[in-house]
Amino acid sequence: MENNQVLVIILGILLVLIGVSAVFIAIQAVRLFRRPTGAIEQPQERREAMPRPAAAVVPAPITPSVPVTDELRAARGLSRTKAFFQQTFDKLFSGAKAEEFFGDMEEVLLTADIGIDFSEKVVAALKSSFGVTLPGRSELKSKLSDILLSQLPVSEVSVDARPRVVMIIGVNGAGKTTTIAKLCQRFQSQGKKILVGAADTFRAAAIEQLKTWIDRVGAEGVFQNEGADPSAVAFDAVQAAVSRHSDICLIDTAGRLHTKLNLMEELKKMKRVMGKAMPGAPHDVWLVVDGSTGQNALNQAREFHQHLELTGVVVTKLDGSAKGGAVLAIASELKVPVVFIGVGETPEDLIPFNGPRFVDTILEGL
Ligand SMILES: Nc1nc2c(ncn2[C@@H]2O[C@H](COP(=O)(O)OP(=O)(O)O)[C@@H](O)[C@H]2O)c(=O)[nH]1
């Protein structure tokens, strides 16, 4: 073989190798660019969870708002309640007889935690619509949806005050501090200036927990040491919110049982004292209840409302619970609007309550 021929063969082999490498690199590049960049469907466990009271005080950067709509979050968060309604109605319709139907129906509503009074009202309304005729599923669904909605109070026009002072109350562990963190996140993203008063001075860890969140979302806070008078903290916070021209002032409070009268008195005092720092404050008193406690949440709401005239209720922990019916029981019995629902532990998991959407979601499988 001549030298030239050898050279041509070597060159040929080299060209083939270069070609193969180029194809390989091109495939890798395409794969890389196709990989999703957003965090749209991050698995739950990878999303950031709220810190526990004793959590490290090193705030992680705020995750940019992922384009998951409130509607989607609500649907996910209420999936257990929806499944519960679907399964119990499946049972109700299998082999149902007209004469037993409405009696069984009342039982279903009761087990769905929508409360005795409300269940009776709903069944009476259904009976008056259908008489003794057994309704079809879609007929029942649409009538039930109308009845549930007609029982929900309409939210009043929002307060026109600056700062708008919102006092957050509830039993221990209901989710007050977490809800404040979530509210901060939501309001900040709407360009509002927030100031939080850490009036839960009962435990140092509670103050730290709140500080972590305030730093993380970049809100302002008024803190005092553990054991400080909660009314004094609330007063200072409202005064600071006025002088710093905050849009919203959120006051965290220590958890307390609704049955402890002296602790109720303490809340009443805080309320009065805030009014001295700014006439009309607090403009809102929101009760936070753990929705997974069903009827207990309704009892708490009843008691707190008697003492403190609630203007709104936040129902948390509806994710992981089939007791979402409690939302309807509270709103319909107390005639106090449910303002937000909590459907998870990340800062984005707080959704403004929307009655028609809520009813649609839980009855979707009927
Ligand atoms: N799954 C779930 N957990 C929640 C929700 N809201 C609060 N939590 C958790 O409930 C626990 C108690 O919350 P915290 O805000 O400290 O309660 P507080 O004592 O009322 O201030 C924390 O572990 C929170 O992460 C929610 O909507 N869903």
Ligand SMILES: [Mg+2]
């Ligand atoms: Mg707390």
